[in-house]
Amino acid sequence: MKSNVLKFFLSLELLLLTCPSIAAPLSKEPIRPLMMLKVDTQKAALGKLLFEDKRLSKDNTVACLNCHSYHTGGVDNLPVSTGVRGQQGAINAPTVFNAANNFVQFWDGRARNLEDQVGHVISNPKEFDSSFSLIIQKLSKDSAMVSEFKKLYPEGLSEPSIRSALAEFERGLITPSRFDRYLQGEANAINDQEKNGYQLFKSYGCIACHQGQNVGGNMFQVFGAMNNYFADRKTPKTDADNGRYNVTHKESDRHLFKVPSLRNVALTAPYFHDASAATLEQAINTMFKYQLGRTAPQQDKEDIAAFLKSLTGQHVLMNAQRP
Ligand code: HEC
Ligand code: HEC
Structure with missing residues (x-):
């Protein structure tokens, strides 16, 4: 009996070593695989x-x-x-x-x-x-x-x-993506450019704000952390620009916004609370300048965009007939 159990674990280990597609989930990642919620x-x-x-x-x-x-x-x-x-x-x-x-x-x-x-x-x-x-x-x-x-x-x-x-x-509107399969251990669920984009997303520091299951949606952050976004924007200030301040009336909450989830972000243009970015590429540029205070080579930004596109998920309703 005992030796059978041992044999089972040995063969399982061998299987894991030889077959990358059922390797152990990437357990220490700052982005968590999207889990279905219990729904009636x-x-x-x-x-x-x-x-x-x-x-x-x-x-x-x-x-x-x-x-x-x-x-x-x-x-x-x-x-x-x-x-x-x-x-x-x-x-x-x-x-x-x-x-x-x-x-x-x-x-x-x-x-x-x-x-x-x-x-x-x-x-x-x-x-x-x-x-x-x-x-x-x-x-x-x-x-x-x-x-x-x-x-x-x-x-x-x-x-x-x-x-x-x-x-x-x-x-019930949860949309698992190819990237979740990657996090769960399916090494080839995303391609090399998308993998590189994910590494860059982490190393440049996007991950400090966009993280967890939703790649966002778990904290408030100021829009314009490193440069004054609202001073540079051409259009007049609106009440909506005040963000969290409208709720708390605390000066320190002015221009604070819930960090948006980046899941399905390839589908949800235009971007930002004020819709100031028409494309994902523009949104990434704005984030580099105002949230990170950094510049990046064009190729790195393209790789990050490719990674973000791998977060496009699937839900039956997305393919359903138009009502
Ligand atoms: C006229 C357009 C419109 C309609 C109709 C509408 N919404 Fe929205 N919804 C918005 C806008 C705009 C926001 C963002 C408002 C804000 O943040 O101040 C929003 C925000 C939300 C959010 C918050 C998402 C997040 O990440 O913060 C949820 C959830 C939501 N709506 C669900 C619904 C549901 C459920 C209904 C119907 C009962 C509905 N909406 C009807 C425009 C609409
Ligand atoms: C300091 C926190 C912070 C960092 C770092 C950060 N973001 Fe953001 N991100 C935000 C906030 C806050 C918003 C919402 C701003 C608004 O609309 O008012 C946002 C919005 C976005 C949006 C638009 C999403 C939508 O639905 O409108 C994209 C895309 C995005 N970020 C990508 C990135 C990328 C890529 C990086 C790294 C290059 C990055 N962010 C770094 C906080 C951050």
């Missing part, structure tokens, strides 16, 4: 219906999906989004994919979690301009919806159950 699939399916439902907005013209499309990396690819009555928002829309992993929601972190975030969109006069009571009044007339809520929540259709179903759906 029935609640998530109900949440998906709500996510696509225009009745959530006051005049039944806008759904979450308008600004967070499945086919474009969970954003609208616009500098600012359009809410009810054609109103333009004040800040670039971040992605809903993997948002569940962010330590807080929104650029300035004013929502604690996904459930909390829902209330902000509903009441925002430039987004849904609505209220839970108006939404419940409308959805109460939809017997299929009412019975689905009754089935899944003891209290039925309510403010907490609407928040919960939407958040549950969003917790």
Whole structure:
């Protein structure tokens, strides 16, 4: 018995030595493999219906999906989004994919979690301009919806159950990528240029801010850590530029933003809270100048861009038919 166990481990060791594709995961990396979250699939399916439902907005013209499309990396690819009555928002829309992993929601972190975030969109006069009571009044007339809520929540259709179903759906929007397979030990899941880009991403210091499962989304940092970004920018300052200051009113929080996740970043142009970078290459240049205070050879920046593109993940909804 004992010798059989020994033999098993010996052959396993041999296998690991000879077969790189099932080698041990890269366990000490500052970027962690993306993990699926536990999701109640029935609640998530109900949440998906709500996510696509225009009745959530006051005049039944806008759904979450308008600004967070499945086919474009969970954003609208616009500098600012359009809410009810054609109103333009004040800040670039971040992605809903993997948002569940962010330590807080929104650029300035004013929502604690996904459930909390829902209330902000509903009441925002430039987004849904609505209220839970108006939404419940409308959805109460939809017997299929009412019975689905009754089935899944003891209290039925309510403010907490609407928040919960939407958040549950969003917790299912996790997009593992080729880079995660690499982190899990599949050495050839990314090519040499992408590997080099990852090494450069670490050695130049991008990793100090963009790290963890979301390659971002776990801290606030000032935009303009090494050079004054806002003094150099041509366009006038806006309220949104104040970032975290708008929440805390502490001078030390002015221009602090949640470091965005770089997952699916190849799909989510334009970049930054103010959409000032039209391309990924421009965004990387801005980061070198203002966050690192450094310059880099063109080839290094191209390799970093190649690495960032390997973070494009897959979710069934990304390939789904357009609604
Ligand atoms: C009119 C466009 C629009 C609609 C509709 C909209 N959003 Fe957003 N969403 C945005 C913008 C813009 C932001 C960033 C706002 C900020 O940070 O101040 C955002 C931020 C978010 C975030 C935070 C992501 C992060 O990384 O911080 C989540 C989650 C989210 N929205 C989910 C939803 C859900 C769920 C709905 C529907 C209930 C919805 N959104 C409807 C435009 C929209
Ligand atoms: C000191 C912290 C810090 C460092 C270092 C840093 N970043 Fe950032 N990064 C940020 C912050 C904060 C933002 C958001 C700025 C804003 O929009 O207000 C950001 C935004 C970005 C974006 C735009 C993402 C989006 O969805 O809009 C990209 C791309 C990016 N960083 C890549 C990099 C790369 C590549 C490096 C290294 C060359 C790097 N960053 C270094 C903090 C940092």
